[in-house]
Amino acid sequence: MPLxxxxxxxxxxxxxxxxxxxxxxxxxPILEEDIALANMALDLVGQANxxxxxxxxxxxxxxxxxxxxYFREAxxxxxxxxxxxxxxxxxxxxxxxxxxxxxxxLHLEKLQSSAHSxxxxxxxxxxxxxxYHARHSADWMLKLGDGTADSHTRxxxxxxxxxxxxxxxxxxxDVERDLVTEGIATDRSALREPWxxxxxxxxxxxxxxxxxxxxxxxxxxxxxxxxxxxxLLAEMQIVARSFPGAEW
Amino acid sequence: MRAREEYxxxxxxxxxxxxxxxxxxDLGIVRDMREERGTVVVDVTPTYSGCPAMxxxxxxxxxxxxxxxxxxxxxxxxxxxxxTTDWISAExxxxxxxxxxxPPSGTASVATELIPLQRRQDIITCPHxxxxxxxxxSEFGSTACKAIYYCAGCAEPFEYFKPL
Numbered sequence: 001m002p003l004x005x006x007x008x009x010x011x012x013x014x015x016x017x018x019x020x021x022x023x024x025x026x027x028x029p030i031l032e033e034d035i036a037l038a039n040m041a042l043d044l045v046g047q048a049n050x051x052x053x054x055x056x057x058x059x060x061x062x063x064x065x066x067x068x069x070y071f072r073e074a075x076x077x078x079x080x081x082x083x084x085x086x087x088x089x090x091x092x093x094x095x096x097x098x099x100x101x102x103x104x105x106l107h108l109e110k111l112q113s114s115a116h117s118x119x120x121x122x123x124x125x126x127x128x129x130x131x132y133h134a135r136h137s138a139d140w141m142l143k144l145g146d147g148t149a150d151s152h153t154r155x156x157x158x159x160x161x162x163x164x165x166x167x168x169x170x171x172x173x174d175v176e177r178d179l180v181t182e183g184i185a186t187d188r189s190a191l192r193e194p195w196x197x198x199x200x201x202x203x204x205x206x207x208x209x210x211x212x213x214x215x216x217x218x219x220x221x222x223x224x225x226x227x228x229x230x231x232l233l234a235e236m237q238i239v240a241r242s243f244p245g246a247e248w
Numbered sequence: 249m250r251a252r253e254e255y256x257x258x259x260x261x262x263x264x265x266x267x268x269x270x271x272x273x274d275l276g277i278v279r280d281m282r283e284e285r286g287t288v289v290v291d292v293t294p295t296y297s298g299c300p301a302m303x304x305x306x307x308x309x310x311x312x313x314x315x316x317x318x319x320x321x322x323x324x325x326x327x328x329x330x331x332t333t334d335w336i337s338a339e340x341x342x343x344x345x346x347x348x349x350x351p352p353s354g355t356a357s358v359a360t361e362l363i364p365l366q367r368r369q370d371i372i373t374c375p376h377x378x379x380x381x382x383x384x385x386s387e388f389g390s391t392a393c394k395a396i397y398y399c400a401g402c403a404e405p406f407e408y409f410k411p412l
Contacts, residue, residue, distance in 0.1 A: 032396065036388035043392060046298020050327075105362060121327025125297055128330070128412050131362075132387055138363045198362055205365050 002175045005078065006185050007055035007119075008068070009221060011048045012079035015069055016229070017100060018044030019236050020087050029090050036136060040097070043129045050122045070240035074230045075223040082165035084220070084229040091144055091154035096162055098137035102198050103169045105134045106191045115183035138202045145206025152207065159203065160211050167216025170195075175221075251281040251288055258316035259290070262308045266301050266391050267409075269347040276335030277305060279326060288318040293331045296392040296412070333393075333411050345375045350397065350408040372408050374399035382406075 021041035028034025052065035082100060087093050108130055111123035144155040170192045172180065179185035200210050219225065239246070259281065262272045272278050272292075280291040290309055294302050306323050313321045333352040336344075341351035350372050371380050379401025387410065389396045394407040 032386040032388075035390070035396075036386055039388040039392055042298035042300070043296060044298070046296065050294075050297055102363070118327045121330050122297070124330035125294070125327070125412075128332075129297060129392075132410075134363055136387055138365075142365070202363060202365065 001059060002179055003116075003184065004055050004058035004060075005175045006179055007051050007058055008078040009080075011051035011055055011065070011068070012077050013083055013100075013104075014044040014051065015048035016077070016079045016232065017083040017096075018042075018048060019232060020083065020085075021093070021097070023087050024093065033090075037093075040133050040136070043126075043133070047122070047126045047129070050126075054118060054122070066240070070237045074225050074233055077220075077223065077225065077229060077233075079220050079225075079229075080165070080168045081217055081220045081226055082162060082168065084226060084232060085162075085165065086228055088158065089154060091151065092158040092161070094137055094140045094144060095155055095158035097133065098141050098202070099159075099162055099166055099199065100169070101130055101134035101137050102202075103166075103191065103195050105130045106194050106198070107186055107188065110186040110191070114185070119184065141202055141206045141208070145203070145208040155206075156208050159208060163211040163213075164215060164217050167213070168218045168220060171218065171221065173221065249283050251283050254316050255281060255283075255288055255313055255318060258312040259309055262305070262312050264301060265304050265308075266393075267344070267347070267349065269343045270336070270340055272305055272309060274336060274340035274343075276331060278309070287320040287322055288313050289322045289324055291324050291326050293326050295331050299392055301391075331412070333409065336409075344409060348375050348406065349394065350375045350406060352409050352411040354411060372397055374401055374404070375406055376404055377402035384408075 018041045021037050021044065024034065024037040025041070026034065028037055048069070049065045052068045056063040056065060056068055082096060085092075085096070088096075105127065108123045108127035112120055112127055114120040114123060141155065144151040146152070170188045172187060172189050176185050176188070180187045196210075203210050256273075259278055260271050260273045264270050264272065264275060264277075275295065277292055277295060278290060279293050282289050290313070292306060292309070310321045310323060334355050336352065344351045353370050353372060372382050372384075373380055374382050374397075377399060379399055381400040382397050383400070385396040385398050385405070387395045389407055393409055393412070395410045396405060397408050398405050
């Protein structure tokens, strides 16, 4: 089921990143930022809901977005590893948000012209939301990179640490190759250069160094995750699993 | 068949719970409404992907139509074309301003540069005192659709319904 698999990837990337951002609620460095992080989390979880609903339909076994979010095991999640890493300090959260948002902005911009009409419509809306995320996190990259010695060091370390998780975002496997040919999916590999140039432009303006490409971590798309995902899911899924079908 | 006028009037009275001066028709959330063999089918498009008001809005639409005598209501979610603030009419924007929220300025069209490093700030007029001496505090506010601004004219913060 290449289509449902692709939609799970789109949904899971957003669900897990949205959850990580939501962990900041009440812990942001300033009130406006606390609100901004929660707003971005809301956009991402909302997008996840739409993509997972489509994934459930494409799979054809009557699964809702909720059942996909709350009743799958870590090995069944299809998100890239970068989004499941613990939130770290504010520099780490900001750097991840920046690297991922720039990728998603380029990705969704193309996905707007998908041959799958609902997918194209959801992408068109998500693209506009993601532009706000990319701009906001780029603003912070400039402030932190070109800020104090401490903020500079922390955000540079975060970029260095995250770099080996960026390669997975551009991977195209058999599942996606056919969908790209059919005009449904976006060819991620073609986004690598535009992403690099956009990221480089901002990092340089922020007086930061672009790391060299080295060994790249992978495995999330096949369900091989870091140990961090299981802990995240334990928290995210506990209520739904303890009280199945609960409504409030 | 296009839904009868009393159904349109009923839906036109359903307000956005977060911005209770705009109806779901002003906002462009209701894209179409028709009657198919006794069933009223309402095409609804979501605003922001994660807008928590959407569920309430759908519930309120069904309730309003049932009160207006609709025997059966089906809410149909459509994704194409994606919702944009460009659909909010000039008259509705004026009501937004009078309510104390600065309406979206210009159009939501996409800038050529993906991430502008030198951010051109549109001048947003303060909805309270009309001053143009305002500044953006954050692009994210109390709801997904609003940004936080500050007015140096009247020294008050205000919200801006941001273009999407």
